[in-house]
Amino acid sequence: xxxxxxxxxxxxxxxxxxxxxxxxxxxxxxxxxxxxxxxxxxxxxxxxxxxxxxxxxxxxxxxxxxxxxxxxxxxxx
Numbered sequence: 001x002x003x004x005x006x007x008x009x010x011x012x013x014x015x016x017x018x019x020x021x022x023x024x025x026x027x028x029x030x031x032x033x034x035x036x037x038x039x040x041x042x043x044x045x046x047x048x049x050x051x052x053x054x055x056x057x058x059x060x061x062x063x064x065x066x067x068x069x070x071x072x073x074x075x076x077x
Contacts, residue, residue: 017054
């Protein structure tokens with residue numbers, strides 16, 4: 001493994017991202033009235049693109065490193 005050498009590296013990279021996402025969800029969910037700009041079609045489309053982009057890229061990167069680690073383990077077998 002060249003970039004991520006341990007689970008701690010993954011934790012240090014991904015934990016702030018998930019913490020910010022959870023913070024935003026909780027803060028927007030606790031609002032009594034939702035701001036008007038969040039009701040627009042453009043905002044909904046933007047949030048969908050951001051959500052699927054972040055998690056889709058995360059899934060692809062995780063899959064890449066999972067395959068890389070699998071091949072490395074097979075090589076050491």
